[in-house]
Amino acid sequence: MFPTIEYLEWIAGKPEAATHDLGSSDLRGTFQHQRGPIPGRLAGLDDPPPERDLDRQLADCYGVDESNVLVTAGATMANFVAIATAIQQAGDTGDASGPQVLVEKPGYEPLRASARALGGRVDRFLRPPEDGYPLVPGRVEAALMDDAGLVVTTNRHNPSGEFTAVETVAETARAADDYGARVLVDEVYAPYVTDLTTDGPFGAPTAAGVENTVVTGSLTKFMGLGGLRVGWLLADADFVEAARSVAWHLPALAEPSVALAARALEHREELVPAQRDLLAANHELLAGFVAERDDLAGEIPPGSSFGFVEHASVGGDDLAARAWEEYDLLVVPGRFFDRPEAVRLSLGRSAGHCEEALAVFGDLLDTLS
Template identity: 50%
Template sequence: MFPPLAYLQWIEGRPAAAEHDLGTSDLRRLPAGDPDDLVPPRLRGLSQPGAGRSLREHVADEYDVHEANVLLTAGATHGGFLACATAAALARERHDDAPVDDGGTAAAEAAEGGPQPCALVEAPGYEPLVETPRGIGSRVARVRRPGPEYGLDAERVAAAAPDLAGPLAHVTVTNRHNPTGAVVDRATLAATAEVAADHGGYLLVDEVYAPYTSGTGGDDAAGDAFGGPTGAGLAATVTLGSLTKFHGLGGLRVGWITGPEAFIERARLVEHHVPALAAPSVALARRVFGHRDDLVADARDHCRRNHQLLVGFLADRDDLAGSVEPGSPFAYLEHERVDGDAVSEAAWDAGVLVVPGRFFGMSDGVRVSLGRAPDDCEAALDAFGRVLDGL
């Protein structure tokens, strides 16, 4: 049921082995430190908050939703699994409860366990967002985000939804879009969620890159979380977030989903089938929120500096096409003469890690991600430039 994920197989071990890492997208500013130390370097020396608000309360406050709209997860991947499985279960239950007179089709489907729910997933996009719903038994169809802007188009979703082979479970998008970095505003998310709801499903928004902003709008803008856009609180909308990318704390495996209360209640029942979030990670995540403003400001400065490095690099390269979205430290870039695999292979031979676009359905280019410390990223871009000069 669960096929190997080609991207995760390919990337495993490469960031550690690369001399220059332009593949890692989470903001890892500090070295990993002692692997036996339970406290990540970024949180070391910071005081633990007293017995006050729970982690769930902190997340709810960040997204301006009620606690009942939040489920803590063991990272965003775990959250995505729970969200897809919950949406599929609700789609099946909705179909089972609907009176249907179709000459026996409904009875036949019921005998086989019901109709297959359908997931409508953005293209191009991140491979696990396609394969996870397939793994839990949903049919997957794709809806394109048209280039060169790669914006989300609610009308395209509306046109694709009626052609699905079963009940719609969810429409899945990323914001920022992975791999291009394009941002979708809250109004567009709301319009897309309305389309999903009209067909009985939910809009699922993976927001792990949403906080990657310059912060010029401030953290208190309506619909923002950690300074970035969010769909949290919109009708028929489920969001995924974590401490892995913007906060650089992947080792904690702390994430969350937000959504309508009924969806979260059903997700808690699904969660009984899989491992849950560990208590030590919850305690350390509370420390993040206890020092939230300072940690966010540091991450935003890291993101801003790396964004500027990437913008400057692209501006100096006549052989690369693409754009760096405002505030983004990663981008999808195409070389004028060779495809993404050729660029990635040549870079790897020179000790530079960049990700082939084929893992996102964009084989002509590569995703270049500046997650490491700015000085390290500057050196990595210099090395990558020498690779490109030799193509």
């Protein structure tokens, strides 16, 4: 019933083992995943008062009510619970393969794998590479069927890094509602913005509160606190209550992680600027590197520290394999994201580490010219 998630099995352990890491998309900087009980950035910081628990903090952060918040063991659990809840609410469609779950393409493999595992019939809608991977509400509407239960998208788009305006997400949600479906928006990369034009969570726009959407997020990517394994789901109160019932079937989030996540959110005004600086530095490194290489096709979206690139003559699998085997360099094959001709480059380590890793990648590319 549960299909193998090839990307997660492939990537496991590689960021820690690589000498040169261009595969880690979380902004961990000089910090590795948590090795002690308290991440170094949180040591010595005060805990919030008892009345400001994690649910209350997230509600304040996103401008919603606490009844709209469900804290989960990471965004992976949040997405899983959201998909399971939507499929359950879609009910018996009369199709043995279950209700339609419409997932973007290119896309993040676990989102479609989980939908299949939970009994959904996965169909795809295209985010066209030739146009810069936009979310086009008309493409979603054209692909929706009468038995649709859920539309799944990411913002920033994982894996291209393209950002979608909240107004476009809202238009997509309205189109889905005509078919009785919700829209799940995975926003783990939404805070990856360098041009701050909003007072939203972590300084970034969000679809939280947009009618007919379910939003997921975590502290793993932008905050670089993957060791805590803390995520969340935001939706209308009825959906959250149904999702809470589904979540009882899964392991509970550990109390120390909840406490440390609350500490991180309590001090986010102090912690976010360093993350924003790292994002800006790594974006400039990656965008500059890609722009200077005549043998690479691809553009890095403004403010993004990750994106797709395609070599003129070598496919994604071969390029990633040579990088790993000959240079101890981690880049991710695009086949895990529906783009086998490409690789995904992600700069999450310190700017110094990423600059050296890009130089090594450049040496590899020079041997292919």
